[in-house]
Amino acid sequence: MAFPVDILTxxxxxxxxxxxxxxxxxxxxxxxxxxEYFSLPDSKQIEIGLCNVSFVPLYGTDTKKKLLALFLPDDFSTVVGLYLLGQWWGVEDVLKTAEPSRTGLIKVSTLGERIVLYVLNRIVLRNEKSSEDVSFLCHCEHESAKILWKDGEAIGFYSYKPKGSLCRSFLTQCYQLPVMDTVFVRNFRQEYIGLKFPLSEAIYKVCEKYFSIHPADKEILWEVEKIGSPFQRTLIANRLQKLKLKGKENICIFCFSDM
Structure with missing residues (x-):
């Protein structure tokens, strides 16, 4: 079965x-x-009508190019489908591909990939972020970006500003070096995720912040040495706890040394 990204080339x-x-x-x-009805992933059906169908801009403030979106009848902030190629596609299906070669990081170039980037940024990210997180702005039509594909599904993206490209905030000035703009990878809680040892202090702080928002994920993030066998990995939550205890011990030693 071909999906929109496979056809919209x-x-x-x-x-x-x-x-x-x-x-x-x-x-x-x-x-x-x-x-007319649309089936949600939980098999619930919602009626399609003028009350929950509307055009949305694909590129943010540029309203010239739009997509037709389907919203939940009781929640006009939640998109559940897009009208593409003469039919409604659920959000998760828009992120799928039947092309085996589409794996790893692939540069966004086709209309289908632009739509995938939009869905990841404006729909998936908004649904998965906490209330404390700041939403990314819409990507413009010619945004330099790459999508991360895994097992036939788009699971993340990053966008960047190439050196020499025009800055939208200062129309007469260009970027003096390559600049990473946005980064997002979906959180799949059913799988263990490993981060290669040794982790930097900055990454530990990122993990600590993440656990404060998603405490249930403390059992899935591991610090991995070598191939990550059971004896070559440590729960990052446990590592953070040991670092905190070590920090307290150092404070105590410092206090005693000053007496």
Missing amino acids: NVDHEFLELAAEEYMSQILYRNPDTA
């Missing part, structure tokens, strides 16, 4: 948006007795 946005506008016209003049 040589399709321009005008064609995509025209099909969406035609569909909206059908909804507007549709027989009220003829309802």
Whole structure:
């Protein structure tokens, strides 16, 4: 089965948006007795109508290019589907690929990949972030970015500003060096995740902050030596606890040495 990212390689946005506008016209003049439904991942069905369908800008403040989105009827901030290629696709299906060669980090170049980047940033990230986290801005149409693909699914991205590229905040100035802009990797709690030993102090602080937001994940993040066999890995939460105790011991020793 091909997914939108596999098909939207040589399709321009005008064609995509025209099909969406035609569909909206059908909804507007549709027989009220003829309802259309969309199935959510939990098998619940929601009715599709003018009350929960709307165009959203693909590139943020640039409203010239839009996507037709389906929202939950009782929550207009939650997108559950996009109208692409003449049909509704669930968010998770938009992130899938049937192309075996699409694995690892791949530069965003096609319309389909731009839509995947949008979904990861504006839908998935917003759903998974805590209330304390700051949302990324929408990526512009020509944003330099790469998507991380694994097992037939887009699981993350990063965007960057190449050296010499124009700065949007200062239209007459260019970046003097490559700049990492945004980074996001999905959190799959059902899998163990290893970080290669030794970790820097900065990474420990990142992990500590992460555990304060997601305490249930303390059992999945490991510090890994060599190949990560059971005797070559340590729970990062345990490592943090030992570092805290060691820090307290050092403070006590320092206090006694001053007496």
